[in-house]
Amino acid sequence: MQHLEKDALETLHGTVGSVIYSSPDSGYTVCEVEGENGLPAVVVGTLPYIGEGDILHASGKWTTHPTYGRQFRVETYEKQFPTSKEEIVRYLSSGAISGIGPKTAARIVDKFEEDTFDVLEFHPEWLVEIPGISRQKAEKISESFIEKAGARNVMLFCADFFGAATSMKIYKKWGGRAVDIIRSNPYRLCDSFSGIGFRRADAIAQNCGIAADSDERIGGGLTHILTNAAFGSGHTCLTRSELVKEAAQLLSVAEDMVTVVLDKQIHLGKLISETREDIPYIYLPRYHSAEVYCASKLIQLHVQCPKIDAEDIHAFIDRTEHLSGIQYAAEQRKALSAALGRGILILTGGPGTGKTTIIKGLLSIFATLGLEIALAAPTGRAAKRMSEATGYEAKTIHRLLEMEHNDESDPIFTRNASNYLEEDVLIIDESSMIDILLLEALLKAVKPGARVIFIGDIDQLPSVGAGNVLADLIESECFSTVRLTEIFRQDSESMIILNAHAINEGRMPDISNHASDFFFLSRDTDASIAATVADLVKNRLPKAYGADFAAGIQIITPSRKGAAGTEELNLLMQNMLNPLSPDKSQRSAHGVVFRDGDRVMQIKNNYSIEWMKEGLEGLGIFNGDIGVIDSIDNAAESMLIDFDGRMTEYAFSGLDELEHAYAITVHKSQGSEYPVVILPLYNCAPMLLTRNLLYTAVTRASKMVVLVGRKAVLSTMVNNNRHTARYTGLKHFLKG
Secondary structure, eight states: OOOOOGGGOEEEEEEEEEEEEEOTTTOEEEEEEEETTSOEEEEEEEOTTOOTTOEEEEEEEEEEETTTEEEEEEEEEEEEOOOSHHHHHHHHHTTOSTTOOHHHHHHHHHHHGGGHHHHHHHOGGGGGGSTTOOHHHHHHHHHHHHHHHHHHHHHHHHTTTSOHHHHHHHHHHHGGGHHHHHHHOTTHHHHHSTTOOHHHHHHHHHHTTOOTTOHHHHHHHHHHHHHHHHHHHOOSEEEHHHHHHHHHHHHTOOHHHHHHHHHHHHHTTSSEEEEETTEEEEEOHHHHHHHHHHHHHHHHHHHHSOOOOHHHHHHHHHHHHHHHTOOOOHHHHHHHHHHHHSSEEEEEEOTTSSHHHHHHHHHHHHHHTTOOEEEEESSHHHHHHHHHHHSSOEEEHHHHTTEEEOTTOOEEESSBTTBOOOOSEEEEOSGGGOOHHHHHHHHHTSOTTOEEEEEEOTTSOOOSSSOOHHHHHHHHTOSEEEEEOOOOHHHHTOHHHHHHHHHHTTOOOOOOOTTSSEEEEEOOSHHHHHHHHHHIIIIIHHHHHOHHHHTTEEEEESOSSSTTSHHHHHHHHHHHHSOOOTTSOEEEETTEEEETTOEEEEOSOEEEEEEEETTEEEEEEOTTOEEEEEEEETTTTEEEEEETTEEEEEEGGGGGGEEEOSEEETGGGTTOOEEEEEEEEOOOOGGGOOHHHHHHHHTTEEEEEEEEEOHHHHHHHHHOOOOOOOOOOHHHHHHO
16 A cells, blocks of 8 residues: 555544455455444455444545545554444444344343443353353353454554554464564564564564563574575575674674573574584574485485496486487486486586486486486476476476465475375476575475486576575585586577686677677666667667567666666666556555556565466465566555466555566576576676676576676676675585
């Protein structure tokens, strides 16, 4: 809901006459309220637990809907219990309290009059004096009333800090205990609800009188720093010294006070300390247990897998060569042999090095052996490309594990240690994108004795989530690893392939061949870079290659900030490609205007979003998924988005998970492939001007790459082979 200035808000006071519509999930409600002037008004907004007979005191604004007419759109509200006998009878008769109908309501109010609510809450045993109410029924009536009263109290308390939708989530999770939980330790909100950060919890703590040097605040700060390190920088842990120093700065307390609380948290098991090479590292328990489990399960799979004799392996490879008409290179034969020899294989290599050829060979050999095979990848786009390349169905890892979700929208995988996957062989593509929590979920579902083959490009950026899985697997030297380096003839004509390998080897790409699929357009200023990128998308490429070709364009940029960053480019491209129009609905959220026809991207994993595709239902829209807004319904406060045929309804309360996708960062492009990639090269943060970021961007393109910007920036990126270090422990646990 768009923010309304407090001085512009109007008020409405009245009794809810009827509830026309109410969503149990989002709390969005349309109801009719009888105002103090006796006239009915249609009221819309997030009004959870509103029922007939409730007395509503709301702040908002009168609006006129083109279809439904005049409405009062609520920004904030308070719900009050009725006070007169007539109002109490009406409230209880509405069915708001389980077990009470109109006749019973009248009898209760006749008996207890204005004290009815006190009796329902504190003296339910008195209700047995009413004909038809047994002791058991009286207890159920009281429980239902207390639940409604608890919801009211929680909503009123939370209204000072959160919107109604978030308040409802808190009540659903913690019930009537929510107020006591928040007052005693507001920092629990950060752990339990996505979107509630440490700073907001800290403000609530101050409001509740919690001391700045309290154990709760320092403990909350430690958890916040470790969580941010995982989500923001990919660390599964931090060194103890860095954690203490950062917490002291964040909380403005002495380091020795942080140390005392840290040791308490470790003693209680809320944090884990792990020492390696004489340096103590601090973990959140979730990431420590994930790394320990993954190391143990990987070693187990590697040694337990049934072995195949070397002579038989060579015979299988020779037979596959004969059947396919392909003569494998030495590297490819080595990869096929290693995959058959032990339980774990890591296969890495850049574009055009024959990874798909090896996958096809493995499929043929394993089928000959009568083994069941599963192909999977971290993202839907990567799984689709895997299917197209092999002719064999590939699934996302989430779909392979038959993901469901609980009431807190956390993922639950039906396939797990109690319900193994049936397949004997798992081939996982784009493994550089797998974070430690996804690896843990996958390995829990792999049955003992099965083979797992990890395929990926180690020179690409690591996963968005915490961990450095592919690098740790390779550097541990515990498993067979084959690195493919030879570029094969069928790809050698592509300048994208040749230049990607040149970049990866620290050489400048060849930008002299103007008849190729790899172009460089020199521009000297950020403004001219952005203008050229926009002109390419809107005019030059469509004119030269046609509208269908232009539809496959994706702008990929190193940074969010700057004139050629995603924020500015998305605004520029929206105005050029999808301008404001009276025929298009739009909605503002977190400073962004979303419009019918906009290209958008999901920016966090959401396991609970339902979608429909060709009559099939599914769950989950994930970080990096790109779609197009099909329609916006401001009356229902929702929009319909098409994610590659998966039609999904988003409530406006979930728009903080969306941003425009005319331009996306290189990090968000991982695992995806686009026909055309346009990459602005401008002076952004030095930490982003790296070789592996440039290499990742270039290898996202299948048909054309266009670099726009400064040659000096291109040279800087090629020569900068610095990799941002990640604190992880998987390699350590594997070696241990």
